[in-house]
Amino acid sequence: MPTAFLPIRPDMKATIAEILKRNQLSITESRTKILELFQDTGNALSHSMIEQETGKEFDRVTIYRTLQTFVEKGIIHTIPTADNSVLYALCKEACTQGHHHDNHVHFICDQCNTTYCLDNISTPDIKLPKGFIQTQTDLVVSGICKNCNS
């Protein structure tokens, strides 16, 4: 389960290509690099973070379009945040199975601002008032993360 910390894995490229292929997307440099970034960091990223981390290698617009495509294909998903900034995250299930509904909890650190996908904590069932039908649940917890708490 230490997948989050790993450096460069030879088969990672292959995996990324597979993800793209599986979703009928052509394998381009921007898509590969951006997906790679999500895998390497393991955390949620914003548009500007991606712009930074890729060293301005890609056009701002390309990043917008890439993220949009990934969201449409269910490769990544947006995370609702308390400050309403736009965050995207690649999650294991979504990544490997193309799921669209991510029913896990997200955690945002107030200190370092990192967002974690807590994949193994699923969202609880909520009993809604009469007449309301539930299709999706987003749960965001904020506080201090394990790195800042030491």
Next chain:
Amino acid sequence: MPTAFLPIRPDMKATIAEILKRNQLSITESRTKILELFQDTGNALSHSMIEQETGKEFDRVTIYRTLQTFVEKGIIHTIPTADNSVLYALCKEACTQGHHHDNHVHFICDQCNTTYCLDNISTPDIKLPKGFIQTQTDLVVSGICKNCNS
């Protein structure tokens, strides 16, 4: 003593004035009208909705500043949404007691896009991984609301 020369709904005006006063804010037309709007609709509102509903009576900037002030004072709060649009809501507890933490569930209707504060449903306790400290929980459920479901 409430003001002597008051129009339509003395009760509500007084209440709104009280809220402002309690928060050391001067009672101005924009603040009163915007607060009134939140009370009247009972739902979450976006900046543009407010602009619409107030009939362009106030400057765009004034609305931004009013909302920001209200958030700072804890009169309203932002709601994290799945599509990352910025929504604000006045909630009963926050309104009457000045609470800052709103631990209730929000519901967004996929059909009519209305956002409800489900004040009487509180957020569940989440067991976080070791090392994580929780300070706030935001839970947003989306689906079909009671109005659209009939």
Next chain:
DNA sequence: GTAACTGCAAAATATTTGCATCCTT
């Protein structure tokens, strides 16, 4: 070769800031 993707330019939209004027207290 063709369809899809990218980069550039520019438009459209959203948000913030400075300042002079007006309003609340």
Next chain:
DNA sequence: AAGGATGCAAATATTTTGCAGTTAC
């Protein structure tokens, strides 16, 4: 009267769109 609030202008930031050139397959 004084300080805060508003409106206007403009700066800044964010996101979208059109199109021509390039790349993946």
